[in-house]
Structures are given as structure tokens and as C-alpha cells.
Amino acid sequence: MLALAGGVPFIGFGFADNFIMIIAGDQIDATLGIRFGLSTLAAAGLGNLISDVIGLSLQDVIESKTSRFFKAPPLTEVQLELPRTRFVKVSANSIGISIGCLLGMVPLLFMHDRKTIYFDDDEMSLYHSQFAPYGVSPQQFFELLHHGKWRTADAGTPMVTKGDILDSVFFLHSGSAQAVARDDKGHETLVALYNGTDQDVAMLPSHVARGCIIGGTALVDGTLAGRPYPNTVTLNQRTKYLEWNTEELRKVMREDKSIEAAVLSTLYVDLIRGKRAQKSLALREDEETRASLRHEYELVLRAVLADGLVHPLEKAMLSDYAAKHHTVPAWVQLGADEFPG
Numbered sequence: 602m603l604a605l606a607g608g609v610p611f612i613g614f615g616f617a618d619n620f621i622m623i624i625a626g627d628q629i630d631a632t633l634g635i636r637f638g639l640s641t642l643a644a645a646g647l648g649n650l651i652s653d654v655i656g657l658s659l660q661d662v663i664e665s666k667t668s669r670f671f672k673a674p675p676l677t678e679v680q681l682e683l684p685r686t687r688f689v690k691v692s693a694n695s696i697g698i699s700i701g702c703l704l705g706m707v708p709l710l711f712m713h714d715r716k717t718i719y720f721d722d723d724e725m726s727l728y729h730s731q732f733a734p735y736g737v738s739p740q741q742f743f744e745l746l747h748h749g750k751w752r753t754a755d756a757g758t759p760m761v762t763k764g765d766i767l768d769s770v771f772f773l774h775s776g777s778a779q780a781v782a783r784d785d786k787g788h789e790t791l792v793a794l795y796n797g798t799d800q801d802v803a804m805l806p807s808h809v810a811r812g813c814i815i816g817g818t819a820l821v822d823g824t825l826a827g828r829p830y831p832n833t834v835t836l837n838q839r840t841k842y843l844e845w846n847t848e849e850l851r852k853v854m855r856e857d858k859s860i861e862a863a864v865l866s867t868l869y870v871d872l873i874r875g876k877r878a879q880k881s882l883a884l885r886e887d888e889e890t891r892a893s894l895r896h897e898y899e900l901v902l903r904a905v906l907a908d909g910l911v912h913p914l915e916k917a918m919l920s921d922y923a924a925k926h927h928t929v930p931a932w933v934q935l936g937a938d939e940f941p942g
Contacts, residue, residue, distance in 0.1 A: 606673035607690045608697035613663040614656065615701020622652035623708045723751075723841065727774050730798050731813070732863065734914060741863040748853055749845040760815055760834040767830045769844050771815040773797040776840025778815065780832040792832055797840065820847055820854075821865060821900050858907060865904035898922065 626648025634644045680686055720728060720739075728742050749772075754760075760778055761767050773795055780793035793811040815834055819825040826847070854861035901922065905915045 602672070602674045603676075603686070603689050604693040605671045606668075608693035609671050610664050610667045611694045611697030612701040612704070613667065614660070615698035615703075616705040617659050617663070617701075618652050618656050619702045619705025620708060621655055622648045623706065623712075624648075625651040627708075627712060723774055727772075727798055727843075737863040741860060744853075744857070744860055745845075745863060746843075748850060749843045751841065752844055753839070753841045754836055756836050756838045756840075758836045758840075760836065761830050761832075763831065763833045764829045766827060767816045767819065768847050770817055770820055770847055770850060772843040772845075773813040773815070774841050774843065776842070777837045778834050778840065779837055780811070780834045782832050793834075795834070797842075816847065820851060821904065823851075862904075862907040865907050 622645070626645045629647050630639070630641055630644035633639055633647075634641070639647075676686065720743075724742075724746060728737075728739065732742050760771060763783065775797040777797065778795040779791060780795070781789045782792045783789050795811050795813060795815055798813050816830075819828075850864065854864055901919065905911055905919065
């Protein structure tokens with residue numbers, strides 16, 4: 602009887618507390634949260650505040666209603682101080698409020714996730730400069746951010762050392778990095794410059810400019826996975842970048858074609874730019890070089906067709922690539938020119 606008298610009212614308290622908090626928090630999230638950019642946790646905290654205030658006024662009502670059916674037995678002061686009596690009261694209260702809180706989560710069954718996507722200034726700049734022009738939706742970009750991690754490092758920080766197995770893809774947002782090749786005699790040669798998306802790369806030497814992505818080729822060319830990285834890449838200045846685990850991102854791309862299209866549509870531009878700059882005009886008639894060009898073109902086709910649509914910018918890129926690399930077979934050039942818009 603003591604357990605029922607103490608536990609049943611707490612079922613009502615827990616139900617009212619969670620029910621009101623969820624309803625109020627959801628409304629705050631959908632109104633004030635959007636207006637002032639409040640986080641979901643902030644909205645939940647305000648919802649809990651409202652729930653507690655309302656709960657104080659409901660306390661007497663709940664106790665008076667439940668006391669009609671469940672009354673505590675008449676106990677002496679000595680009995681009330683017994684350890685087992687206190688144990689029963691605390692246990693009943695805990696079990697009661699737990700049941701009530703679970704029941705109070707019923708509104709979740711009828712709610713859908715309508716959380717507005719928020720980006721900070723860096724994320725917004727990155728989205729509009731590199732992703733939005735190629736048809737990537739905010740939701741796709743949000744998913745990519747969810748699987749990556751923002752990092753900041755100072756000048757001189759090594760991103761990858763020659764011979765290491767690179768298992769990450771780095772997307773530079775600000776700052777710059779350089780890739781250096783070292784021969785057997787210890788002589789170093791600059792082979793690539795990477796610059797953040799917020800910087801002007803027009804003045805960079807074309808033969809070393811490699812865009813903003815480090816390790817992206819392995820993401821679209823599975824044959825490179827597990828191979829030692831050929832160069833040492835070091836930051837030239839303080840840099841902010843996004844890091845994705847290559848295998849995790851590749852798995853996400855396999856499972857979600859929209860994610861695959863979003864990643865590839867961004868990666869293949871720098872892939873082409875970097876590969877094209879490495880080709881010497883004197884070697885264009887070499888069969889091995891032409892085979893490499895065809896392979897690169899196939900990677901581009903895969904990126905463009907990943908989502909089943911061909912964006913006008915993608916069509917222009919393909920046509921430009923086929924026109925400049927005249928060693929690409931005629932049937933491939935014809936296919937690029939006849940892609941539907």
C-alpha cells in the first residue's frame with residue numbers, strides 16, 4: 602500500500618514533465634530556435650523550464666486525484682523511520698517517475714524531424730563556393746559535414762609523409778600546403794601546391810596547382826587504396842580544413858548515391874585540374890599517357906553520372922576536357938558532346 606501510494610502520483614509527475622517538455626521544446630525549436638539560431642539542447646532546456654513551472658501547479662491536482670484510490674497506510678513515526686520503509690518509498694517514487702517519463706514520450710511517435718540545417722560562416726562559404734555550383738543540396742552537404750571533422754593546424758605541420766598510408770581525405774578551406782618529392786640524394790622538388798577555397802589561386806603556377814583536396818584521388822580510384830603516399834605534404838601557413846576517413850566516406854558513398862554524387866561532383870574538378878597539369882605536351886602521343894587520359898576521363902564520367910543527371914557546368918567541363926586532350930578516342934569525345942543537359 603505504501604508503494605502504491607508513493608509510486609502512482611510520481612507516474613503522473615513523470616508523464617506531465619516529459620510530455621510538456623517535449624511539446625514545448627519542439628515548438629521552441631521550430632520558432633525561437635529558427636529565429637535566433639538556438640541549438641536543440643537550448644530549446645530542450647527552455648522546454649524543461651516551462652514543464653517544471655507547469656508541473657508545480659499540477660502537483661496538488663495529481664496528488665489529490667490519486668489519493669482517492671491509493672492511500673498510504675497509517676504508520677507511526679518509528680515505522681516511518683525504518684530503513685525498509687524509506688527504501689520502499691524511494692524505490693516506488695523512482696519506479697513511478699521512470700514509468701511516467703517513458704509514457705510522457707508518446708508525442709515523439711507523432712513528430713518528424715524538421716530541424717532546420719544551420720551552417721556557420723566557414724561552412725556556408727565552403728558550401729556556396731565548392732558544392733552549390735554543382736547541384737549539391739544543403740542536406741547532402743550537411744551529411745558530408747556529419748562524417749567529417751573540422752581541424753586547424755599551424756604552418757609546418759605535416760599532413761602526410763612520403764611512404765605513409767594515407768587513410769584520410771583533406772579538404773582545405775583556408776591556408777595552403779605544398780607537396781615535396783625527395784630523391785635518393787636528398788634533393789627536394791616542389792610537385793604540388795594546395796590552396797584553401799577562400800584564396801585566389803589564379804596566380805599559382807599551373808604545373809603545380811592542385812586545387813584544395815589532398816588524397817581525393819584515392820577516393821575515386823580504388824586501386825590507390827593502401828599504397829604508400831608518393832610525396833610529403835606540409836602546411837605553408839595556418840590552415841583550417843575538413844578531414845574525412847577515406848574508407849568511411851567511401852562506404853557512405855556506396856550506401857547513399859546522393860552522397861556519392863555530392864562528393865564526386867566536387868572532387869573530380871580538382872582531379873582533372875591536377876592530372877592535366879602534370880601531362881607534358883611532348884608526351885601526348887605516348888600510348889601510356891593516352892591510356893591514362895582515358896582512365897581519368899572514365900573517372901570523370903563516373904562522377905558526372907553518379908546521380909543520373911548532367912549539370913550544364915559538368916557538360917561544359919567534359920567538352921572542354923575532350924577538346925583539349927585530343928588523344929581521347931573519338932567515340933569518347935562524341936559521347937561528351939552529346940550528353941543530354
